[in-house]
Amino acid sequence: MSALLEVRSLSKAFGGLLAVSDVSLSVEQGEIFGLIGPNGAGKTTFFNMLTGMTRPTSGEVLFAGGAITGLRPEQVARLGVARTFQNIRLFAGLSVFDNVRIPRQSRERSGLWGNILGSPLASREERETSEAAWELLKLVNLTDRAMRPAGSLPYGDRRRLEIARALALAPRLLLLDEPAAGMNPSEKAGLADFIRQVRETFDLTVLLIEHNVPMVMGLCSRIAVLNFGERIAMGTPEEVQCDPKVVEAYLGAQKRDAAAAGEGACLHSTM
Ligand SMILES: Nc1ncnc2c1ncn2[C@@H]1O[C@H](COP(=O)(O)OP(=O)(O)OP(=O)(O)O)[C@@H](O)[C@H]1O
Ligand SMILES: [Mg+2]
Incomplete structure (x- = not known):
């Protein structure tokens, strides 16, 4: 195994507060790696730095061997890093289907003119995009609600839709920020199996933030623990x-x- 993600001495200061302090870790290809820690430990800030949403104060992030530190979110996404958000971010007024179809479209090559002029490549890509979006909705069990506005779904369904939306980008690395939050016990129970299944199906590497400790312990091959921004432990469960x-x-x-x-x-x- 080789490291897909390597983080070196990453720090983020917000004014006088060191939200993430000198954190290093590496995630191997194919691994499900857990990131845990009490509230305010710096977990989401860490994800924000990996995905270009927050610029690190210092340190370096390498993905698939290349430096991605300081890249913009869309550049990081194009290289193969997708994420979900602790506070779900969906287009609430758009349909469930469009929430997956639209990010998938970003992978098309035909571009705006091809679409306007109705080129053969554009129409084939449009069909493929719709099919791929549909397959993803099947995977998350949402085909029967495909045409409803995403904002009308119950919480657990929205969490799964967010995962489908992230998968639509065909990532190599999937970052999940508290995917079980707000789920009912039976949804939570299914989530661990679902994450395993997704990892197998798409040949993914997963970095998971989760407060549900038994779930993290059962799912992850290795875990890093943050507290007040510092990595206080790392190892097997x-x-x-x-x-x-x-x-x-x-x-x-x-x-x-x-x-x-x-x-x-x-x-x-x-x-
Ligand atoms: N944009 C910001 N400006 C100032 N302070 C921030 C900002 N974002 C986060 N923080 C602070 O940084 C610290 C780490 O926050 P972060 O959200 O990364 O923690 P977390 O581990 O994800 O917590 P939780 O488990 O509650 O989601 C907190 O003290 C938080 O208040
Ligand atoms: Mg958080």
Whole structure:
């Protein structure tokens, strides 16, 4: 395996607040990698820097061997990095279908004039785009609601639609920011299998932010833990969940001492 994403000493300061502080990690091709940490730890800021939405104060991001630090969001997306948002961002007034079809269109080669003049390439691409969008809606189980406005869907469906929208860009790396937030228990239960299935089907690498600790532990091969912007731990789920620093960040100093003494105060046992 080789690293698809490599992050070197990435930092972001907002005024006097160091939201992300000197964080390094690398994600291997095909891996499902977890990024966890308490509220305000810097996880979303970290994603924003990877995707060109926030310019890092310092540090470097390499994707597939090339530097992407400082590129604009659409440039990063074109190279193969797609994301979903903690606060869902869909075109609420457009149909479910168009929310997937329109980003897919960005991959067409025929351009505006080809479409206006009705070139054969343009009409073939239009058909292929619609078919691909339809396949993605099948995958997320939304074909029966394809023509409804996206804003009318229940929360869990909107979360899945956001994943379909990200997949429409045919990414190599998918960044998911709290995909289980707002889902009901049965939707949550299905989400882990869904992420695995998507990874297999599209040969993807996944970087996942999620507060649902049991889900992250079950899904990810490795996990990095942020706290106040710093990477306080990194390793396999087994290594991370009983790490005293991680236990302290989540559960307080008392549990940390128990974890350090090997008294079984681990993350999964209480969350
Ligand atoms: N645009 C901004 N301007 C100023 N401060 C910001 C900005 N964005 C984030 N922050 C601050 O940076 C810190 C990290 O925020 P961030 O949203 O990255 O955390 P998070 O780990 O994603 O938290 P959560 O689990 O609540 O989503 C917080 O203290 C937040 O208030
Ligand atoms: Mg966040």
